[in-house]
Amino acid sequence: MTWTTEGSIAALLRWRLDEKPERGFAYVEDEGPWTYQSIGAEAVRVARGLRAQAVGAGDLVIVRLGNDERFLAAVGGVWMGGAGAIVMHPAAPSRDVTSVATSMGAKAIIADPEDLPARSVGLPCIAIARFPASGAVDAAQLAQTYSVPAVPGSSPALVLLTSGTTGQPKGVVLTHDNAWANLRATVAAFRSDTSPTPISDIARPPNLISNPLSHTAGVVRLLFALYVGRTIALLRKFDATMAKSLIDRHGIDNLTINPAMMRMLLENLPDNADLGKVRYVSSGTAPLPPALREEFEKRFGVPVLQAYGQTEAFGGIAIESVKDVLSGRRKPGSVGRPLPGVELRIVGPDGEEVAGGEVGEIVVRARSATSGYIGGDAVQPVDDEGWLRTGDQGRVDEDGYLFITGRIKNIIICGGFNIVPEEVEAALAEDRSVREVTVVGVPDDRLGEVPVAIAESDCSAADLIEKIGDRLAPYKRPRRVFVVDALPRVANGKVDRPAAAALARELCSSN
Known part of the structure; x- marks a missing residue:
């Protein structure tokens, strides 16, 4: 099989359809698994609906869905037509839907059939209901109809929403090239070979996805699972009891959660509960208080890796090494070293790099970094040389480890x-x-x-x-x-x- 990590990331699902179409891919809490071909068939239906509304290459489509099997089918259908997906949480109020649709020039919206705010903005609405996990799908016909379009890598694949300083939503534009670069860099943190992984014949536990798929941490985890041939288990909303149930049912061996979820596991699980086969936990999306990390590790006997990233960088910037943490080697307070392919500098108010060990603003340059903002107060975050100003303060020690010391932004x-x-x-x-x-x-x-x-x-x-x-x-x-x-x-x-x-x-x- 030919793996081409260029062009459209619609190829991610196509690989798996060519490889093992009847293999289960996605569990939704206690339901599933949904097979690649059931998701692919629904993606084809979505793509046809968008074509009927004259949505084509370069257009943007709002995808307003939660954590279930429909999300991948929806974005897959968008990518199949050469368009980009503006991903939005289904609980976002009507005013946000209207603002995004207007300021970002969306051509259509994909949502649950009962989603009234999605139907109130005057855009063509493609309704997508829950669909069977498996069923009568003509694999040969699906192979012919699920197509990977020829789009430039610089075309928008995803637009992730954040708020501007005026309160209006703005979109962080992430291209197909950004996605491929992110996936290679993420894999590089765990192994030297960064190429995609064939689906193993040996059963492997799924990756638990706890964050919303409309959030950077959730969608990156979804794409990563497709890239490395892993199944996924989706939590609709984080719940400690359900998370524990999935950990035990599937033998899940690692968790990517945020500090609030760590606190929920500590507070809501019985005192004698463990984390089963989990070998390590990665913490991201918010600062991790040292006391919480210590309490969590003492209670569950599982090391916690700190990570640092931003939506504008398509997720990860730096992370602690799994090998280092599992072997007891770590720098207290550090979020680890920059991921492969990420250049990092610490600069002062004048934009000049500060001396080693001194505190300043963290700026990064990477192929996964956003091409810019759209909508809202879209002041561009990347300079002409490709450096992204993070708005965060930090320092780098003599061994190249990054320490976050505070936030410049008022977030x-x-x-x-x-x-x-x-x-x-x-x-x-x-x-x-x-x-x-x-x-x-x-x-x-x-x-x-x-x-x-x-x-x-x-x-x-x-x-x-x-x-x-x-x-x-x-x-x-x-x-x-x-x-x-x-x-x-x-x-x-x-x-x-x-x-x-x-x-x-x-x-x-x-x-």
Whole structure:
């Protein structure tokens, strides 16, 4: 079989259809497995629906689906037509659907038949219902109809959503070339041969996917499984009991989860529960508190690898070595060395590289890095020489290990999800009773930090929380709202954010 890691990543599913079409690929919690050919057949149906709506090469299509077998079928259908997929969580509010459709020029939307917000934006809507895990599929016909289009590697494959400083969603554009580069770099962290892996005749445990497929960590894990010939087990939403059930049922040998999920496993599993055959855990998408890592490793007897990445870099930038951690060699506080193919520098405010060991902004250059933003306040993150400014601070020691020391960006990371305070503030300020409001991150043992709002308003805190319910996705909503007579301000009249953050911590601890 010929493996060509160029052009469209639609080839990932095509390889498996050519190789073992009847092999099970995806479990959805206790259901499945869905076979490659059942997913491929549904992808062909989606592609036909998009062609009927005149969606073609270079167009963008919103894929608004959760963690089940439909996601791969939907993006596969989009890629088969040469288009790119804007992936969106199905719980995102109607206003986000409208904003994305308008600002990013989407030509169609793929969603559940009962998804009313998807049908409210005036785009052609391709409905995709749950479909059988296996069934009567003509393998020969499927081989003829599931085609890999000839598209430039520079064409958009995925657009992952993040929020701009004005609160409007913007899209991180990731090309087919970005995807191939990411997959090769990820494999290189585990072995020297970075070529795709044939499906083994020996049964191997699936990779558990705990993060939303509309999130970088989820979709990268899906593509990685296709690349290395592994099956997957999908959690619709992270639940410690269900995760434990899948670990035991399938003999899952590694986990990629975030600190909030680690906390849920600690708190929600019985004291005598173990993690079965899990050999190591990779933690990413949010900072990992040292105390949490120590507690987790002591409780379950499984080492935790720290990783560092960004959506703009298509996931991974640096990760601890599995071999080093399993053998007890690690640098406390480090997120490891940069992945192969990732250049990394530490620069000062003037953009010049700082001396070794000094703290500065982390900038990276890699073939997997985004080609830019679309929609929202799309100020481009990559300079003319290909360097991506991460907005994070860190240092590199004499052995090349990266240490993250803080964030420059004003982003709140809650349970692995990025929340831009300005977006939450704008939603609260829609209420005329709100004179001014600021939203800050307050430390939280379970989620890392949570958004808390302090408002000058004539409305009660309870009423403000109720009113914001339909304006924001659930994870973006403030966990607490405090109404005050006056916000702290600096001399020029602007809100003093550090003072507001201190006030929020004080109010949370005393109320």
